[in-house]
Amino acid sequence: EVVWRPGEKIWPVWIDPSQIDQILANLCSNSRDAIADAGRIVIATENVSLSSSFCTGHEGCAAGDFVLLTVADNGCGMDNDVIDMLFEPFYTTRPVGSGAGLGLTTARNIVLAHSGRIDLESRPDAGTTVTLHFPVHK
Numbered sequence: 001e002v003v004w005r006p007g008e009k010i011w012p013v014w015i016d017p018s019q020i021d022q023i024l025a026n027l028c029s030n031s032r033d034a035i036a037d038a039g040r041i042v043i044a045t046e047n048v049s050l051s052s053s054f055c056t057g058h059e060g061c062a063a064g065d066f067v068l069l070t071v072a073d074n075g076c077g078m079d080n081d082v083i084d085m086l087f088e089p090f091y092t093t094r095p096v097g098s099g100a101g102l103g104l105t106t107a108r109n110i111v112l113a114h115s116g117r118i119d120l121e122s123r124p125d126a127g128t129t130v131t132l133h134f135p136v137h138k
Contacts, residue, residue, distance in 0.1 A: 002028075005044035013067050014137040019110045020069070026103030027071040027130055034075025034128060042072045048133075060117050065136040072129040078122040107132070 024043065031041045046068050055061035087108050104120075111118045111132050122128035 001038075001040045003040065003042045005042060007044070007046035007067075009047070010045050011047050011065060011067050011136040013114075013134040015110075015114055015134060023069070023107045023110055023132065024071070026107050030103060031071060031073035031075060031128070034073055034077070036076065040074050042070070044068075044070045044072075046070075047136075050133075062115075062117075062135075066116070066133040067136060069132045069134065070129060072127065074127040077124045077126045077128055079124050083120065083122060104130075 028041055028043070031039075035041075047065070048068055049065050050061065050063050052063040055063050087104055107130075108118050111134070115135050117133040119131045119133075120128065121131075
């Protein structure tokens with residue numbers, strides 16, 4: 001099941017729509033592969049304002065207004081050893097010939113090129129949530 005949860009009155013961001021397509025294709029493909037049988041992928045957007053006090057202790061965090069794009073699944077999840085390697089180019093947990101290991105690296109590079117931030121939370125048997133922060137375009 002794919003669930004779309006758009007936020008209300010989402011602020012504008014400056015990004016090529018094809019890059020959002022690429023990010024969503026990569027993240028949803030990863031989610032699909034993490035789900036053994038029936039499962040759920042939730043794609044959501046929301047506006048957030050991050051304060052400088054919130055950013056203290058969060059590496060790469062900048063205060064300001066952001067649009068969050070979140071892709072969450074209830075798949076197999078990952079342990080910390082896998083999470084530590086996820087953004088490395090060509091790293092993959094898929095069998096040989098089933099993936100290049102560039103999906104999350106590409107997503108991260110697109111987000112960083114737009115002065116954004118990417119966060120990933122996962123636990124074995126509890127799914128994965130990837131949150132992308134795109135700065136608001138004024």
